[in-house]
Amino acid sequence: xxxxxxxxxxxxxxxxxxxxxxxxxxxxxxxxxxxxxxxxxxxxxxxxxxxxxxxxxxxxxxxxxxxxxxxxxxxxxxxxxxxxxxxxxxxxxxxxxxxxxxxxxxxx
Amino acid sequence: xxxxxxxxxxxxxxxxxxxxxxxxxxxxxxxxxxxxxxxxxxxxxxxxxxxxxxxxxxxxxxxxxxxxxxxxxxxxxxxxxxxxxxxxxxxxxxxxxxxxxxxxxxxxxxxxxxxxxx
Numbered sequence: 005x006x007x008x009x010x011x012x013x014x015x016x017x018x019x020x021x022x023x024x025x026x027x028x029x030x031x032x033x034x035x036x037x038x039x040x041x042x043x044x045x046x047x048x049x050x051x052x053x054x055x056x057x058x059x060x061x062x063x064x065x066x067x068x069x070x071x072x073x074x075x076x077x078x079x080x081x082x083x084x085x086x087x088x089x090x091x092x093x094x095x096x097x098x099x100x101x102x103x104x105x106x107x108x109x110x111x112x
Numbered sequence: 113x114x115x116x117x118x119x120x121x122x123x124x125x126x127x128x129x130x131x132x133x134x135x136x137x138x139x140x141x142x143x144x145x146x147x148x149x150x151x152x153x154x155x156x157x158x159x160x161x162x163x164x165x166x167x168x169x170x171x172x173x174x175x176x177x178x179x180x181x182x183x184x185x186x187x188x189x190x191x192x193x194x195x196x197x198x199x200x201x202x203x204x205x206x207x208x209x210x211x212x213x214x215x216x217x218x219x220x221x222x223x224x225x226x227x228x229x230x
Contacts, residue, residue, distance in 0.1 A: 037216035046207060047157075049218040058218065090157060094215035099171060101147065101159040101215070 006095040008104035015110045016081050024107045026074040026091035034093040036074035038067060041106075042087045050089075051076060078109070086111045114138040116208055116221035123227045129196040134208035134221045141189040142166040145211040148182060148193050150204040151223075158204075162211065163191065198228045 009027040016022040026036060036054050039047035049058050051067035054074065064079045078085055091104040119133040134146070147162040161172040163182040170182045179196045191208055206224045209217035 035214060035216075037214075039217075046220040046222050047209075047217075048220075049212075049216055052212070052216040052218070053214055092157075092216065100173070101149075101162075101217075103149075103157040103159065106156045 005098065005100070006093070006102050008091055008093065008102055010089075010091060010104040010107045012105070013108045013110065015112055016078075017112045018081055018083060020081055022078040022081050022085070022109055024076040024078075024089050024109065026076070026104050027072055028074075028093065029072060031074050031093065032069050032071055034069075034095075036067065036069050037092045038065075038076045039090045039092065040085075040087045041090065047090065081109075081111055083111050085109060114210065114219055116210060116219055118206075118208055118221035118224045121225040121227070123229065124198050126199055126228060126230055128198050128228075129194060130198060130226055132193045132195075132206055132208075132224050132226070134191045136189045136191070136210065139210075141184075142186055146182075146184070146191045147209045147211055147217055148180075149207045149209060149217070149220075151207070152201075152204040155204075157207075160193075165191070195226075198226075200228050202226065203228045 038051040040050045041047040050061050050065045054069040055067040066077045068075050088106045090106045095102050115137050117135045142165050145162050148160040149157050163170045181194045183192045207220050209220040212218040
């Protein structure tokens, strides 16, 4: 089955840029979506289709997808961005939704 | 606005069944599939499957296929999930989420905590 690999944790100072990777075999051939989940809350979509931002999501959130790695980039990180971030794809061969293991973003 | 509201927490004994519901509002219910996803404590998400809200077609992950059932009531914009043969490993927060324009999920319901304990 298809596997998405994320680093367990990323740390960044306020005002700096955070990058969270999501690795998968030929992931660039798939559309990657990203969710933010704060403690005790439901996930919120922050990037869809590799690099599109849903309405209401700050421009500081951006995404890219190339080769075997998709990336979520958060610019000018704020304390409120501290959360778990998950990538997700639709694995069309098996008709399955697949999630990455999640990355805990810590704002120092 | 588009919203999904789920039923309240459940405590069940091993071997029992649980029925969860989600109420959708703010969009035409039959035009978007609904997915069920669960999250065990401290873990990532585990996708369970989806239901076509228009025609009732379902897709279940093989792991759950023998003991999960998704249904909808289109007149009430409600979706339901029944999970039987509960074990402690089914303790998790269960989410209902709308499949949006593409294959991403937005929005998600607030989640329903299911605790399986003797």
